[in-house]
Amino acid sequence: MSLRIVVCVKYVPDATGDRHFADDLTLDREDVDGLLSELDEYAVEQALQIADGADDAEITVLTVGPEDARDALRKALSMGADRAVHVEDDDLHGTDVIGTSLVLARAIEKAGYDLVISGMASTDGTMGVVPALLAERLGVPQVTLLSEVSVEGGVVRGRRDGDSASEQLEASLPAVVSVTDQSGEARYPSFKGIMAAKKKPVESWDLEDLEIEADEVGLAGAWSAVDSAAQRPARSAGTIVKDEGEGGRQLAEFLAGQKFI
Amino acid sequence: MAEVLVYVDHVDGAVRKPTLELLTLARRVGEPVALALGAGAAETASVLAEHGAVKVLTADAPEFADYLVVPKVDALQAAVEAVSPVAVLVPSSAEGKEIAARLAVRIGSGIVTDAVDLEAGEQGPVATQSAFAASFTTKSRVTRGVPVITVKPNSAPVEAAPAAGVVETLPVGFSAQATGTKVLSRTPRESTGRPELTEAAIVVSGGRGVNGAENFAIIEALADSLGAAVGASRAAVDAGWYPHSNQVGQTGKSVSPQLYIASGISGAIQHRAGMQTSKTIVAINKDAEAPIFDLVDYGVVGDLFQVVPQLTDEVNTRKG
């Protein structure tokens, strides 16, 4: 029996670029290059490894985002995913995490799945809650924040390294999994992979395809609102000294002056 | 006065500091009612009462330890139904955020995560967040349902504010999903005797410049002289020099101490995302061009193998 894996991948502004808010206090996507969220590469990698170990598996990569978000899908396809779904609709602009999880959940159901894999957090919103929300909405187990994952005989197992303990988890499929950047380096797309990706199918769905009303999503449909966004004032230039044998003592003097010692 | 529900993070009855900070913030919005789950839940009551909890709801059942997240969501939902709070506050741990998110969608509420401050506003609680590796500060609100807000450690002072702290047992019915993800085993993290990284007032971190696991002894010695926690960059963690649980940054812990000392760390954006809100930042790096120097209150351009031990000696002398 075929194992249907859906990998959620987000298209995000390059974190090393100058990220800004637009006038409506959503992310300004005009001035910054976007890319596949680096943490979602780990999700694609684990999907590929799980598919390799299965008799028969199909990997669908899914994104919700503007037109450019296709770049994230291309990257995932060139790593080795089989097909892609792009959910795109003008009414999605400004959607909050509750709305995003609704759209993703509907798209996952429409695509068909046994296993959903996502990254631990996006590199822009960095909320780290979409996987838990998907499990809640889909009504399937969440097996999240895994630094090790395996799937065998319809059961997913993994290790979750938490704040106070490391846990071994187990759940039956279907399930939602999220993986951390400790789960194993993501592969680079090969030239062959890049060429093959050009021929792979990318489906485009809008809100109507997912039977979602426009007022359930978007800025107006969001259940949270950003009222203001201000750039943090640049830190006033600190004191910088060159160590000429006394650097440690000078630093101690500074720390004592600040009452840390 | 309106009640605010505070989810308690505790280990066998020992309440973690971020929960006490939540009680400070909760009092700005209403009267705190705390919810403590699992083994030792009832033992949290006295410290919660000392810090302002008018009521402490407790529930214990094997489900809380044996299955992941969902049983706790079921309990939090039961508490929301019992209390009808004006807001739900949860500590921003990885698990706390998952619990909060699932609760939000269940009760038809919006969610704001990783608040670093909270105030009462005309249209409900207003949360301050820091975005884009802490280069922006935003003010956000939940506009629908009961605001569900997760709050980062070190976002408020811990203040004594004695209250009744009446203990009540909360009846919890578990959902069909509660037993979906089994916890087969749990290995507690070994205590180093040093303060918890996310809660520490001072953090001393080492990066690739530390150049070897054995050299982290230099960083630890400085940390111990200052009573600090030890952090590490991802480069140091990936090299196997220090445990991942000590990683500071986007995919590690986010820290906001009074003092952050970075040694042999260049200051990549992903590292900055986890420490940029520290009150005072100090760096030791031999490269005067390292981006970390853009953030510092005090920087030493020099070899950490010279500067750090000298600093440690000096701290110990001044203390002695």
Ligand SMILES: Cc1cc2nc3c(=O)[nH]c(=O)nc-3n(C[C@H](O)[C@H](O)[C@@H](O)COP(=O)(O)OP(=O)(O)OC[C@H]3O[C@@H](n4cnc5c(N)ncnc54)[C@H](O)[C@@H]3O)c2cc1C
């Ligand atoms: C700085 C900032 C702060 C924000 N704060 C809030 C807030 O407090 N409350 C709120 O409701 N919204 C907030 N938003 C909006 C929110 O980030 C996005 O609406 C949202 O898509 C989900 O959150 P995330 O990107 O943090 O995802 P995470 O929960 O961090 O993402 C985890 C994983 O989910 C998957 N995933 C997430 N989004 C997509 C997608 N679009 N397509 C495919 N897969 C995806 C990926 O696998 C990803 O690795 C904020 C946005 C920004 C830029």
Ligand SMILES: Cc1cc2nc3c(=O)[nH]c(=O)nc-3n(C[C@H](O)[C@H](O)[C@H](O)COP(=O)(O)OP(=O)(O)OC[C@H]3O[C@@H](n4cnc5c(N)ncnc54)[C@H](O)[C@@H]3O)c2cc1C
């Ligand atoms: C998706 C993603 C997530 C990431 N998450 C994190 C994260 O959570 N945390 C994190 O830290 N990084 C993270 N990174 C990695 C990050 O991009 C950097 O690679 C990393 O922070 C570099 O660590 P470093 O500063 O120790 O090493 P380097 O950048 O190599 O810097 C070492 C510094 O040490 C100095 N040095 C060398 N020798 C000495 C000496 N003897 N004395 C004084 N100074 C010396 C050098 O001048 C240099 O500035 C992430 C990357 C990605 C892509």
